[in-house]
Amino acid sequence: MVTKTVDSYHFDKLEETIAKLNEEDCTIIAGGTDVMVLHKSRRGVAPKIAGPVVFIDHLSELKQTYLAEGNLHIGACCTYGEMLEHSLIPSVFKKAIREVAAPAIRNRGTIGGNICNASPAGDMLPLLYIFNAKLVLRSFLGDRIVEIHDFIQGPRRIARQQNELLVEVILPDVVDEESTYLVFEKIANRQADAISKVSFAGLLQVKDGKVADARFAFGAVGPTMVRSLEIEKKLLAKGYPLRAEVLEEVVADFSSVINPIDDQRSTAYYRETVALKLLRYFLTSKELS
């Protein structure tokens, strides 16, 4: 019984890593908090990972966070812990990060990993969706920029080519948190170390008594985050506070696009009901001018 040795790569430079990806299909490990669980063996045995592994979380090129032309760039290998301490990270993201697992995981898990794991319950995803996050995928051919909702295709399914690496997350036109009503809610079975049963991110801007911008995303209620530009558009220029029939229409619209399931963590009924309650509450609870 011969067990195959897993080849692994740990390059000093991003360039070399990209070059290797062009040669071989590798399992990419950033923090490893998802990969190690996904491929977990039973006790006492290393995870079963087929093929070569490439480690990337030490690459300093992937750990930069900076502003460029009004866009916020976050390196794919920034850990939750690092983002929590960075002054450029919007505070609503920090609120969401504080609800990710617990400190030990936050010290390893990365934003790039959370995106590429493409879990329907991914903690960062609802906010990334409503911030219109763009992802920079680098290969030996150069950079390709993809919208997050095009990149994530389903549970653990992403539009990454074998030779590409997610290197950066870009939040374009970062909204001014002072004048924007931003909410993130993670609903789970306990206060820490929990996986979302429902999550919700909402953004609302009101100018001169009218809705100027409205965005919503729901997590854990479908195979990917649920966001609908069409429904959001219906709210634009509507008077705020919203009239009852406008509100009811938005809630009804979402009710038809949300399709959760029953599983070991919650019920479809709960997920849908709470998602819609959170939306309704978000749209009515605050006085905005």
Added chain:
Amino acid sequence: MIKFKLNGSVVETDALSTVRLLDLLREEFDLIGSKEGCGEGECGACSVLVNNLVQNSCLIPIGALEGAEVQTIEGYSQTPQYQVLNECYATSGGVQCGFCTPGMIIATEALLSKNPNPTEEEIREGISGNLCRCTGYNMIVDAIQLAVKKGDGLW
């Protein structure tokens, strides 16, 4: 060959890069202080310090450790900070079955080294990845609050 610092000394291993740090510590280095309670990063019994940050050794593939500094409870127990925690956990009754304790001590160190004067809320957050089924946590929280007082200046 993977090379990193373990409890102050440089060590090398030719184990597979995907081997879990937890297994390497327990099997190759006979360091039994890091315990396996779940193997999925959900209980914290295997907590170690990597570059002074608390991490779950069951989730770390050793290939990621190249050049890192790892400290386990065995290394940490040689420090004056440990002595204070040891005493405060005793005085406050923070130890029952003991299985979560080494990991809890590591999480406490990580918390206090970053925030020497935490609020109760910050303490609860700091140990939130370390499951304890015996104490209901409160006497551990007390122990940490006591350590903040007693370890004046150590952190």
Added chain:
Amino acid sequence: MITKDISQSVVKKDHVDKVAGQLPYISDVKMEDMLYGVLFRSPIAYGKVLSIQYPTLPEGYHVIGAEHIPGGNFVKILVPDQPIFANEWVNYIGEPIFMLVGKELKVLYQLLDEVEVEFEEHEATYTLDDAIGKMTDVMATHEFGESLQSIEKIEQEAYQIIEEEYETGYQEHVYLEPQGMLGIYQEDKIQVQGSMQCLYYIKNALISALACDDDEVRVIQSPTGGGFGGKEDFPSMMACHVAIAAQVVKKPVMLLFDRSEDLVVTTKRHPSKIKYKTALDKEGNILSMSTEVFLDGGANTGLSPVVLQRALLNSAGVYKIPHYHAKGYVLKTNTVPNGAFRGFGAPQSFAGIESHMGHLARIAGKDPLEYKRRYLVKQGDPTITNGRFRDPVFMEDMIEDLLETMKYRETKEEFTRFNQQSPRYKKGIGTSLFLHGCGFTGSGERDHIKATVKLLKTKEDKVLVKISNSDMGQGIFTTLSKIVAQELNVPYEEILFPYPDTKDVPDSGPTVASRTTMIVGKLLERAARRLKEQWQSGAEQEIVEHYVHEEMIPWDEKTFSGDAYPAYSWGVNMVEVEVDSLTGNVQLGEIHASFDIGKAIDERIVKGQIDGGMAQGLAYGFMEKMTSKQGKIQQRSITDYGPPTSMDIVHIESKLYDNPYAGGPYGAKGVGELTLIGGAPAVQSAIEDALAVSFYQIPITPEVIIESLEKREGEAVDKI
């Protein structure tokens, strides 16, 4: 140190080694030539094994199965219905069929994947409701109390009859250390070490399975990372597995569970259904009550009949109910066998009766606490089995005191105002009143356990405690040593208490039923007193002490009458919650608790029991959710099950009432289980108070809350 008052706390005996992480739990033990075992488990809930095809085994790898068992193929608990290796019929998913043994875990896992077993599947019973529908597999039943005819007569004349059904779910122990056992072969003898609560249960199981003599097996407790009942009955099965394997391969064999394996195949708290039928007069006073308790036993009998007894004995709570009748059943389902868990049937009963009394109070238009107090038992009152509450009952004082400490009335008013102004968050306050019978039920201590303790004094005048009870974190190394030290008037540090080994400790009984401090501690107190009288410095001395039964109203198990317990510990919990009506999430507010445990042997250790027990009890009421679907446990990770983290629990303000019990050492009664019992009912009552909705089940998860709130909203709309 020598303490003036025994309650004064000392540093625990095992503190230093535990903090440093150097105390070897069973998974930390390695031996030369040690092999590992992995179990092949049934993938189906009920059926017949038709054929097994083993893969080709590399050298040094073995299959261990039923054919290797020299004695009976069952784990000896109460009824011989639990096979060690199921070689013909399988009764639940996860039931062990055989074990593969060899050096490398990696190879073993791979071999396990290559095994092919053909089954003939039969129709299984998956749920308690299915089993209640059929009533064909009754594993135990008891009935007692006032005759149903006379109750019927009362019901006919009553103003109204209230019928309720209440359900409780699984609870999983989640001891931090997963189960583990090591079997060692030594010159025709077998030694078993591991994580355990009951050394002699294991020893007896081994003697039966190995068909060997008493001196051919030896059981040693390893440091045990939490038990809570989960290491009471279950480890006997694992011990049989490793012992049989070690005997065959003549090498040490280690069996360690993964967390997910542990969550899926080990025993849990019995899910239950409890039916109440209560007759009320016009003012809402109780005229009669009859209760039916159904426990889901799972696939094997295990300890379930005894769990049922405790569930029934507690079914009327702390109340003197006129004309009370109770009946109960343990029903078989094709699911993982349920077993011991801190409280042992009582948590289900208390959750149920406290809920029912709370609902009756609402029907009567009274505050739940006020209503419950009208029925509180007092000293001298009969128990529901016609025993007597012989000792002083301080519940009234405890309640009054807590009401004052937490400003009950002001808080209630404040919450009412808060709830009127807050559309999203709602606050509530709830109370639970409870007791726990200490020690074994009925004459168990006298007839079955017959505890014996030994003190050994060395020539160096060191005193060793020789008993078979386990310290699994609850601190008996410390508390029992303190009792002996206090009696001998020597410093506590001079008392030695090594991990027990059946080779040199007598059977002082299992570490269960809140009996260790009270029963075993009392025997040690007596032994120490005798040792002191006979003390000869420099001489080796041995003192043996046997259990002496206290005269009570004789217990008759057939008629379920007499004194079920020698003493009772008591408790009051008051809990505040804040419920998010948008999501159903519940956050704990202030928590106050008061307990009468006779006398604390060590206040800090008792506080540890209170905080830990209450955390488990509270979480049982609203957080911890385990479900089974088609016989399969759905929550296979700690996170999915959801025991509380440090952020879910809040500070607990607790108080002790001294009420020394003559039958316990220094007046001490049981603590361990009592502390868990009040959590769930207090949380339920607080959630009901916050939302003004009645619930009929625990855990009251956010899913349950949202469904109730939506239903209420729907009904409100219907009315318009």
